[in-house]
Amino acid sequence: MPAFEAMPGMPYWIDLSTSDIAKSAHFYENVLGWEIEEVNDGYRMARLQGLPVAGLIDQRGESSIPDTWITYFLSYDLDATAKKIAELGGRILAEPTDVHLGRMILAVDTAGALFGVIEPGSEESFVAAGEPGTSVWHELTTVSKYSEAIDFYGELFTWTTSEMASAEDDSFRYTTALADGSAFAGIFDAKGHFPPQVPSFWQSYLGVLNADDAAAKAKEFGGDVIRKPWDSEFGRMVLISDSTGATITLCEVEEYVEEAAEGDDLFDIDLSAFEEQFRKQEGQ
Numbered sequence: 181m182p183a184f185e186a187m188p189g190m191p192y193w194i195d196l197s198t199s200d201i202a203k204s205a206h207f208y209e210n211v212l213g214w215e216i217e218e219v220n221d222g223y224r225m226a227r228l229q230g231l232p233v234a235g236l237i238d239q240r241g242e243s244s245i246p247d248t249w250i251t252y253f254l255s256y257d258l259d260a261t262a263k264k265i266a267e268l269g270g271r272i273l274a275e276p277t278d279v280h281l282g283r284m285i286l287a288v289d290t291a292g293a294l295f296g297v298i299e300p301g302s303e304e305s306f307v308a309a310g311e312p313g314t315s316v317w318h319e320l321t322t323v324s325k326y327s328e329a330i331d332f333y334g335e336l337f338t339w340t341t342s343e344m345a346s347a348e349d350d351s352f353r354y355t356t357a358l359a360d361g362s363a364f365a366g367i368f369d370a371k372g373h374f375p376p377q378v379p380s381f382w383q384s385y386l387g388v389l390n391a392d393d394a395a396a397k398a399k400e401f402g403g404d405v406i407r408k409p410w411d412s413e414f415g416r417m418v419l420i421s422d423s424t425g426a427t428i429t430l431c432e433v434e435e436y437v438e439e440a441a442e443g444d445d446l447f448d449i450d451l452s453a454f455e456e457q458f459r460k461q462e463g464q
Contacts, residue, residue: 189337252296
């Protein structure tokens with residue numbers, strides 16, 4: 181599984197805030213194949229092929245908000261980032277706190293969406309992404325204050341952004357955040373798609389090999405399908421709620437297959453096919 185180095189201001193981690201951590205762990209172990217281990221009494225780490233991919237926070241009896249996924253962004257100076265959030269009109273919900281991965285804060289942006297920021301405990305900032313069972317996209321759905329949200333994150337993380345247009349719908353507004361020309365997150369203007377009292381929210385898209393199979397598994401292990409699988413220009417997707425009600429979008433992606441490159445160790449390459457072909461040539 182490949183690991184990618186995140187840059188400051190990019191999505192770095194996701195946590196599930198859950199009212200029943202054991203039930204949530206059972207769901208994702210079976211639907212996404214995660215290996216989940218207890219880090220401490222209130223936190224569990226999900227891994228895939230040994231690499232950390234997500235966390236589960238036990239919020240039983242401690243939170244008034246529904247079960248939800250939280251997107252965290254990378255910072256190498258958490259105190260400065262927290263100060264800037266306040267200066268830009270955001271709110272700090274949880275002051276800098278030491279956690280398993282380093283230090284983190286929880287905040288609300290100018291559109292009302294919950295998000296987090298993490299300063300890693302080490303100099304390494306590699307994350308598993310882009311494969312089945314890992315994050316493949318991060319998106320802010322703004323029910324109001326779309327332009328303000330773009331300005332907020334652009335100033336906070338010095339994002340380079342690009343607005344997408346739709347030839348079929350003049351009211352469609354979507355902005356992507358770019359790094360070296362490649363998009364890593366999006367902001368969607370959802371005004372009119374939700375009641376105005378619904379707060380804006382970040383959501384992560386998790387990769388799966390087959391959206392239809394994942395939808396069936398979600399229902400089998402206590403979740404529900406909110407929107408049946410549909411085809412998009414970015415792949416086949418399905419919107420589900422998990423076994424405790426947290427929503428997540430699953431998106432079909434291909435499994436990573438590493439190709440041998442010049443200089444690779446031949447001892448790690450399966451040569452059986454070449455051996456068989458060589459024997460046939462010898463017998464001719």
